Amino acid sequence: MLPFFIIKNIENKICFLSETDSRHAIKVLRMKNNDELTVINGFGLYGLAEIIDANPKKTKIKIGRIRQEKKPVHLGLAFCPTKSNDRNGLIIEKATEIGVTDFYPLTSQNSERRKWNFEKFNKVLVSAVKQSQQFWTPKIHEIQNYYNFISSNLGIDLKFLAHCKELKKNKIKELSNPMKSQLIVVGPEGDFTLEELKLAEENNFKMISLGQNRLRTETACIVGISIMKL
């Protein structure tokens, strides 16, 4: 498999890898002139390219014919960021690899973190996109309030919410369908309140269970997304 690199102006025949990417290509991957790579713009355009100057600071490449990969079906993950940014990074990295298209960070009544610097996680996301060889970069939306998000018209076919309360819940594998647009909302460590759950039900969210074990937020995100994607 050829290594993936993201290039903004992929329509130009001749362009340069960024300084970080140049170093990675030449110093880490030890690529040389005439070696091939795949370039993507993160919005579905991709093409085969060739190194014409293996400069470790500013690698020059020549891009061949550009093609368009169709946008994947919406797979949304809404979650309340945890206290630990390591664990938030893990959510972004793993869910991107698996195929999430949209991240919706939320603040809810029991949220542990209300500020969220999404710029910080863009690096993690870009690296996961390249590593897992996808053509579209997921979007991390601005952090928003649970109430506004849940009651807004999201235009998504299948909406799920995972919580730990002992209420009637569905099996996610029986309801999910990767051919339809989907969204899962995962609660904070302190769980959603009954009031929050009521609001979600009123807005056609299906309550789902992720099994009997008590999962941490980041594990619940990864497990839910895995089942919805495959």
Next chain:
Amino acid sequence: MLPFFIIKNIENKICFLSETDSRHAIKVLRMKNNDELTVINGFGLYGLAEIIDANPKKTKIKIGRIRQEKKPVHLGLAFCPTKSNDRNGLIIEKATEIGVTDFYPLTSQNSERRKWNFEKFNKVLVSAVKQSQQFWTPKIHEIQNYYNFISSNLGIDLKFLAHCKELKKNKIKELSNPMKSQLIVVGPEGDFTLEELKLAEENNFKMISLGQNRLRTETACIVGISIMKL
């Protein structure tokens, strides 16, 4: 939910938490005399207990009636440990939370790591068991050779192997069944060789796909286990 603690000799009415657990209970969770906790022995025995001396070095507890939780159905994860012990730790932590009962570290032709100090990961495992509130501690088996493992009589109902080669593969969700004993084998970053895949097929392993995205070893382990468990 009451916090979980592991106690070896759970049959004794009166016992002490270990020094680490005592500190955790009293200093971190701020537990006091008469506060309740759940004690497990990691082999299915559990009971309700009460703190009778909230000593942060040696907490004394009184254990109530002991019950036996039935052993969960076998859910095995065989994988080639990665170079990075952070990522190996992640496999152990997340797969334990989700419900793996047996870990089988393997060395294969393209293994990145041939030595494996499983003691190191026991802490991660114990902490994940307590956190996810399970009654049985998974077992980390000794590291073994892929050939010996695959050709041995494992006595497992459903055996899967995930690889990245473009060969005919099955959808794991169509074959897996959490009511039966199951095992998944996940390849190293360099993948299994054709010879290794042939051996697995001869030994009734079903080749499965975990979707189109190229997943890292630790992500493949977590995704596979999620689908098999739920």
